[in-house]
Amino acid sequence: MLKVEQLHAFYGKSHVLHGVSLQVGAGEIVALLGRNGSGRSTTAKAIMGLVDARGSVLWRDRQMLGKKTFELAQSGLGYVPESRDIFPTLTVEQNLLLGQKRRRADGRWSQGDLYALFPQLKARQHTAAGVLSGGEQQMLTLSRSLMGDPDLLIIDEPTEGLAPQVVTLVGQFLTLLRARGVAVLLIEQKLSLALNLSDRCYVMGHGSVVFDGTPPQLRQASAIRKEWLEV
Numbered sequence: 001m002l003k004v005e006q007l008h009a010f011y012g013k014s015h016v017l018h019g020v021s022l023q024v025g026a027g028e029i030v031a032l033l034g035r036n037g038s039g040r041s042t043t044a045k046a047i048m049g050l051v052d053a054r055g056s057v058l059w060r061d062r063q064m065l066g067k068k069t070f071e072l073a074q075s076g077l078g079y080v081p082e083s084r085d086i087f088p089t090l091t092v093e094q095n096l097l098l099g100q101k102r103r104r105a106d107g108r109w110s111q112g113d114l115y116a117l118f119p120q121l122k123a124r125q126h127t128a129a130g131v132l133s134g135g136e137q138q139m140l141t142l143s144r145s146l147m148g149d150p151d152l153l154i155i156d157e158p159t160e161g162l163a164p165q166v167v168t169l170v171g172q173f174l175t176l177l178r179a180r181g182v183a184v185l186l187i188e189q190k191l192s193l194a195l196n197l198s199d200r201c202y203v204m205g206h207g208s209v210v211f212d213g214t215p216p217q218l219r220q221a222s223a224i225r226k227e228w229l230e231v
Contacts, residue, residue, distance in 0.1 A: 001026050001152055001183055002047075002077075007055035009039075009046040016042045017053070018207045022185075024152060029174060029184040031194040031215075033229060034204035040187045041082060043204070044154045047185075048072055048079045059152075074101075078150030082157045082187075084141040088130025092121050095129050095140055099147035108180050114143040117173060135166035142173060152183040159190055171197060191229060195219065203228050 002024040009017035017039050024030045032040050046053035049069045057065040064072055073079075087095055096111055115122035118139040124132065129140055138158060145153060155174075159167045167190070174197050177184055188194040194201065195215040203211035203218070205228045211218060218224065 001060060002185070003056075003058040004043075004047060005056040005058075007043065007046055007053060007057065009042050009051050009053040011042075011051065016051075016207050017046060019055070020046075020204070020207070020209055022202050022209065022212070024183050024185050026151075027178060027181050027183055028199045029178055029186055029197050031198035031201040032185060032187045032204065033191065033194060033201055033218075035228065036189075038204040038228070039207040040204050041156055042207075044079065044081075044156050044185070044187060047154065048077070073148060073150075076151040078145045078148055078153040080141055080145050080153065080155040080158065082160065084137050086129045086132075086137055086140055086144075088128065090129055091126050092129055092132070092140055093125040095144050096121075096147050099144035101148045108149055108182070109146045111147070114146060117176065118143060118169070135162050135169075138162060138166070138170070142170070146177075146182075150182065152185065153177065154185045154187075156187045157189060158186075159188065159193065167193065191225075 005021045007017055007020040020043055032043065034040050042051060045051045047057050049067055049072060053065060055065065059075060059077060120136055121139055121143060132140065158170050171193060174184060186194060186198060198215055200214055201218055202209050203224060210228055211221065211224045
């Protein structure tokens with residue numbers, strides 16, 4: 001589905017990504033791992049057209065690099081940024097409705113589905129999003145992205161700063177995505193969670209991919225973990 005090749009990205013004159021290549025297949029959860037500053041979030045932004053980038057981003061064999069972010073969203077790519085980017089003065093329900101595309105007959109997600117998955121949102125559907133807890137805001141931004149019925153969802157640090165019970169909910173959410181045929185590119189700091197959920201993983205360091213393999217292979221690669229992941 002998604003094939004990134006030799007992706008370079010820049011912030012002004014700063015060259016941040018140095019030839020990143022990765023792939024995400026249909027229905028896969030692929031983890032993108034690395035320490036802070038390794039280039040993971042920049043990779044997501046480059047794919048979504050949010051930073052200056054060079055290289056190739058193929059989505060269903062169509063070149064998407066250089067297209068506007070809304071065009072990528074319309075083509076079936078979803079993005080959940082680390083900053084969450086909810087609309088704080090709008091209610092939970094209004095935030096969800098803003099994520100909704102024109103409904104398809106075979107759409108996988110309804111507002112009711114998401115309320116069933118996250119009952120806290122149902123209880124607070126008429127509450128301004130800005131007063132939600134951090135965990136509730138994360139549930140909201142994940143749910144809003146699904147209202148657009150993406151075929152692939154890029155999720156940046158969904159568990160950062162969340163309580164353990166909310167982290168468990170996010171893990172259940174990701175498992176449900178795979179069950180419904182949504183592919184995921186997951187940027188995640190919690191190594192155990194990412195390895196337990198993902199089908200394949202990449203490790204980044206200094207703006208490049210330094211490992212490409214399966215979770216069992218990464219568990220065996222102690223030198224890679226020590227140099228690029230462990231504190």
